Amino acid sequence: MSVSDNLKRGTVELLLLTLLQEQDMYGYQLSQELGERSEGLFVxxxxxxxxxxxxxxxxxxxxxxxxxxxxxxxxxxxxLEPDGATYLTQIRRDYFSVNRGVLNVLRTCGRGLAEDETL
Known part of the structure; x- marks a missing residue:
């Protein structure tokens, strides 16, 4: 499995578990919520x-x-089961840590971030 496949799978796990943290949902509902909350950017x-x-x-x-x-x-x-909530806390922490590291490198190298690349 490639790095991008692992990243995508991990991100999808993070997003699905986050949605389930709010309430129980069925598959189609999860799919729709994901699309709505990402403003159509994550399909x-x-x-x-x-x-x-x-x-x-x-x-x-x-x-x-x-x-x-x-x-x-x-x-x-x-x-979401209790073990899932614990796992969600861990992967959220990992995600934000990796995200900060990537942004730090992008900001300090070469031309930095373009205006349309800001968060």
């Missing part, structure tokens, strides 16, 4: 998202439950 294909959700369930970081919606349709809701 995640549902197939990719479900792969990550299944892995988080297997690790015990989140749990899933089915709820009947209407007469025949079910939704799978995901819930």
């Amino acid at each position: 995640l294909q549902e197939a990719s998202m479900y792969t990550i959700l299944y892995r988080l369930v297997e690790k015990g970081l989140i749990s899933d439950r089915q709820e009947l919606v209407g007469r025949r349709r079910t939704r799978v809701y995901y819930h």
Whole structure:
């Protein structure tokens, strides 16, 4: 797996766990919230998202439950478990640390950050 693949996967885990920290959500809802809250800058294909959700369930970081919606349709809701909350705290810390380091290098090398590259 490439560095960019690891970075993307880690970022998606961070974002999904952060959303689940607020409330239990089902897959489509997670996808929509991600798009809305990122102001359309972060679009995640549902197939990719479900792969990550299944892995988080297997690790015990989140749990899933089915709820009947209407007469025949079910939704799978995901819930952040205590181990997931601990993991979220750790990866948030790691993310912000790496982000600060990258920004420090970008700001101090060459031309620095362009106006459209500021946070």
